Amino acid sequence: MAIKTEAVGKEWPATTYEVGKEKIREYATVIGIENPVHFDREAAKAAGYRDVVAPPMFCVVYSAPALAPAMFDPDVGMNFAAMVHGGQEFEWGEPACSGDEITTTAKCLEIYEKDGKGFYVFESNSVNQNGDQVARGTWTNIVRGV
């Protein structure tokens, strides 16, 4: 089966996520992070943050919703039954704090075939309410037997 590449360069509508203190607590707890800047407003302010701050990898919480329509887009045509999450990269800018409103856009960067596998690479770009970049992600999904 030939791989479809016409979705390369396609962008999907932005999603917006408001960061909340209790969601940060829930995420930090499951990962086992104990720094009080993720739980306590006073500790976060004393450390120079506007409010309770999210751990870096909390970026998956606010950016993943923008990726969902990209992954399920028939123009992309990924075979989910044979798909694995192959790789992931994030770069962080301004920290994400409770009360921030983060807007994320998704784009298809590359689709290519290598060794009988399909590689689908997406980018997410997240900015806060002040227009500052908080995170940029590169999501690589691999589909076996294309």
Next chain:
Amino acid sequence: MAELSVGDQVPELRAAPDKYLPHRYAGASGDFNPIHIDPEFAKAVGLPNTILHGLYMMGLVARANNELAGGDPRALKRLSVQFRGMGAPETEIVVTGTVKSVEDGTVVIDTVAAQGENQTIRNAEAEVAL
């Protein structure tokens, strides 16, 4: 902490995800893919059982690298990983790292997350400002 030099091992991190960890991570992250929480579904698609979320293990890798900077979330500037093996619940995860380069206050750590011999995350590269 003491100055890090190329080749140094960084402190390892151990985590013990219990049977219900994938459920809690699904709730925390919003990723309810049934391969992580439903054993019958996981087996029906050819997996031995439910598997850990790759991004949960990446979260542990991020935590391990952040701890080099005393847990300051601003210190982690970039993290790139490759998911190379499936992680299982109820199995200890060990995250280890080796200093790859030190330049202008930025340390690059080559990190691995493993369950025994199974390296679930390899070629992970973290940039930490120290």
